[in-house]
Amino acid sequence: MTDAGAPRCIHDMVAEQVARTPDRIAVSIRGRTLTFRRLDEAAEALASRLRAAGVGGGSVVAVVLGRTPELIVTLYAILKAGGAYLYLDPAEPSRQRERIVCDARARFAVVGSRFGEQVPDVKHILFVGPEMTEASAPEPAEPARPLHPDTPAYVCYTSGSTGEPKGVVVPHRAIWRLIDTPDWIDVRDDDVFLQLTRVGFDVSTFEIWMPLVKGCRLALAPTGHADLEEIVATLRDEGVSVLWLTTGLFHKIVTHHLDGLYGIRHLLAGGDVLSPAHVQRVMAAYPDLIFTNGYGPTENTTFSTCWTTRGSGNATRVPIGVPIDGSTGRVLDERLNEVPNGDVGELWVGGDGVATGYLNRPGATAERFVADPDPSRPPGSRMYRTGDLSRWTEDGVLDFLGRSDRQVKIRGYRVELSTVEMELLSQPGVEQAAVLTRTNGAGDTRLIAYVAVGAMDPAEWTTFGSALREKLLATVAAHLVPWAVIVVNDIPLNPNGKVNRSALPTEKIPRNVWNDYVEPSRPVERRLAEIWSDALDVEPIGVDDNFFDLGGHSLLAAELLSALQAEFDVNLPARILYLRPTIAALAEELLLRQQAGTTRKESADAGTQ
Template sequence: MELGAELDPRNVLAALVAVVSRRSLQEKIQVSGQVAMELDLTADPTFAELSARVHALVGERFTVRVDGMELTATDSGTALGSEAGDDPGRIAGQVRRALADGLHEPSRRISVLELASDTDRALVAAFEGSGTAPAPARCVHDLVDERARRTPDAPAVGTGAEEITYGQLVDRADQLAARLAHAGAGPGHVVGVLGERSPETIISLLAVLKAGAAYLALAPEWPDARLAALLGDASVEVVLAPGEFAGRIPGGLTVVPVDTSAEVRGAGPGPLPAGLTPGHLAYVSYTSGSTGEPKGVCVPHAAVSRLVSSPDWTVFGPTDVFLQVSPVSFDASVLEIWAPLCNGGRVVLLPPGRVDVDRMGEVIRTAGVTHLWLTAGLFHQMVDHQLGRLGGVRHLFAGGDVVSPQAVARLLAAHPGMSFTNGYGPTENTTFTACATFRDPPPPGPVPIGRPISGTRVKVLDAEGKTVPPGVVGELHAAGAGLALGYLGRPAATADRFVPDPDGASPGARLYRTGDLVRWRSDGMLDFCGRADSQVKINGYRVEPDEIATVLAAHPEIRSAAVVDEPGSGSGKQLVGYVVPVRSSSDAPPPGDLRGWLRDRLPEYLVPARIVTLAELPLTLNGKVARDALPQARTAARSVPNDYVAPRLPVERLLCRLWSETLNIEKIGIDDDFFELGGHSLIAADLLARLQNEYGIEIPARMLYLSPTVGELAELEELAPLRARLG
């Protein structure tokens, strides 16, 4: 495509380099052909600075290639063509606009050069969604009550051993709500709910909403320090907890026992608050905080209603059977619990404890699960190890991280007629912001995160808040009925992330800056391109490494710390901590002690798989931690407190080798606990799959939880054939 003879081709090349960087997120651009060079854009140069570099290195006549685009400058003019199937016309238009903006204002940084035309802006506006909910907003408990009035005898919540109907669910929640009101809970209050996956926990959540309060779901596996910190931060005064967990609640708080038996329920419900609106707070969900402090996201009833009432991206109804897999403290549970209960469906609860794919596959089959939400890591494991058990599922949702297109293709090829949704969404926009749904295997390439769902409007903007055209990376901003109210008790953090929406339909409309980088496809789908900050996803959980580093650095024997993510087992990621001790490296606390320090203060998913001691943390010229310079050895030292005991038997040596390779740890002893070494359910599935695929030994996942050391595992009856074979 001809760009014109009047243009200085070196300025055109500078504009092309800027456009390629904006489209690809590359900071070092390779130029090849008659001129070979690398242009480093890490410092985000101005157009004038970039153009000056190009002028110093390139003459007026040349043919060069940049990321599949060929730029030719001759006496007759400058032309741009594509070697890689890209649309040269669209890219040429972006180059023209970048060049015009850069020449008009040479001091502009290349990250904010104008690339969008009026046509681009009109096209993107059609992709962005309306932000209007598909149905009038309702309170969550009103939606459940309505279903209970229609079908009181329909099953609502079940475990296999226990089943409660909609009538029983609402009746017990009413009774418990009255007890909460008597304890002082009501509108404007946050009530803690501490419990595992159980009917009582579901009843508790509904009771809190009926009392007019908001629930803060707490996980029993969290350390006491974490529970106390969140309860204090949310100003919780009343906590619902079963008897076995009541002793973990800090003194001074009112503990209402979760006992919904007839003997405790009493004569009838007391008066419940009137005047509740969908704008009232429904729940508070804490996310990992970049400042080292977790932030409570405040989600109103209207945002949940927008997610579960008459969505345009799926259909929820009375025949749906959802499996609740997620911890209630994780916002995926909002979909798992309230989508079925607000639409007359049924919730099946995975038994409490660690999630293992064997048990989950069996529950899916026996309970007739039709709808299943899985984090990306768990989705990959289910496809690898339980694909046949997914045959009855009508709609499978996955998200929380990048999903494998090969896994999606395997799933849909094995189960024709199933719908698969790749769902994307931060907690601040209530579980899902955009979704891509497939009934046939998606085309090759990354699986998109889709289009904005009903009730959501999104914008993709550059650093100056300007719309970027399709193909160019920008930060995703979300608006609409799913938006949270903000962060509990943190007005500054709220103002930083929830910014004014200049295109909002009503006064005070806001946009949530997600910190996620995306690009529009030409068909209106969004591609996920990574994080604008250091936030990462580990096993589906949103993690701010700086929060963990802050806790590590608070250890009395640690001077400074950093935490990064790196590739872990299979396709997943793992966290790695780096610490500098107060004294010498030889006096540093053992890694196992530091991981124990973290376990006492943070949930397990925030504890790094390994911790490395350094003399100093590498720093950039600006004094920040140079994360790229941190050593990333593929194996780590043992980080458990027990003494090393070497394997003696052939089967023990084999298992130690497999554990070492799967966990990326250099030396495993027969008394080392798999989970204390950093293992979790997804890594366990990989390990057991290797035993089955390479040695024909099939061990249920629960056996690893019961026998978590090499020595114990080697003695299992299931390994008798392997012991006999090895001698």
């Protein structure tokens, strides 16, 4: 008899559910359904083909399929065969898929029949189509081989903060720890889970395997990057009761489609710092709703900590809770010593959810995965360095402060960009916010804020952005005030539903000074405006705009002085920008000095004749 508390393989857990409820619907999408029995039969048929091809012992199997019942069958079949699935999104650029397949050294692939032009360069390729869920299953040609819970179950590529994709190898044990006996969610037999995120994103682990192991229905969202209206329609049509949203998507749906969450029993969100105002708003609208803020890196299998509540309260931050069952969390300093409660440190996570490591990258694995010093953990246990800043609160829960690599220095002060984003989100009229840094030619680092304001008339954007910045100047420390607040239609999200900061506008910053814009008219004024614009990274610049109001400072003034003297062939005093801080005044000074220089040259020429 199997020990209920011992780690187990995920496909075995699904198979046991198949035996309990064979005729219950396991998967649904737009009217198509698949029972647990049919899911298992189709998966066993494909698993037989995979075993015959040589899959086993954690072999990496690339998967190129859209979000369909065939995809779920394929993932289940790969686990049955003893392989580890590696999802390749058909919407990704082909070079990206090729790069990942090469890095993973994959020899096997399962490809949807409609993706014949996107076949990876591997040795063994199996094509599948809708018929796999309809035909009767043949007897297995290859018997199933016993697997260990530490056998790899999937490989998930993540660039993390480095921009270099790395394959995270996740074993069955880690998924078992997530879904076997969760203490952060109460799953009911009649629950309907929505599979919304990309399968290449580790939240899909929770979305797919929790309902299949627990005997619930797994509803599939349409393939592709669905818009808000399509997501809300799917929630309604499928009767979804358990929903996970990334932070960016959560903020958008609460802002624009709060009514679309009707019927959701348990709402989960995470992936970045959550806005307390948005959580309070959804909890006020649905007082019976259960809400979970789930935190966890890919390297610790979806969730490391969770904060589950039935009431949001009035806290200024949304905590990430405590380590879930089977996980540990420690806030450490640079020397790996525990920091006192209330102090900020880096969060390290451990337990059965820790991944095996990075595929084919022993050096990177050794750097981020280290021996767990906790004496209560079994020998060989490891913990993972998340790179995230956190602290223990007085209430005994963890507060997530964002990435350590998003902590910057502004005028000597250490600033956490998420703190500025939360401040912006608390302001009336701001629906979404993203803050990043930009460094000008003088090496000066500035905070640049982007805010989305919904249906506001674009003619009001500039005024709103300036007013918002003035309000922040009056309410928060100066180093937390963005140098510019740029109003945009929308804050873009990447395919994983997280804020895509690299897609934010990168052109020069709009002027953010109090006076009206007066366009340069004379040639010298226009040339000065061009030089200032390049130095300050601002446009347009008017003739009455003050150099220092635009963000200039002493170091930049000195550099600009050298450029002006070379451009106009004049000698200028070191304090010229303090004495003549506008384009109009400086242009007059330059013209006078050029004229004086010409007069002196003419006099000198006359004296030599």
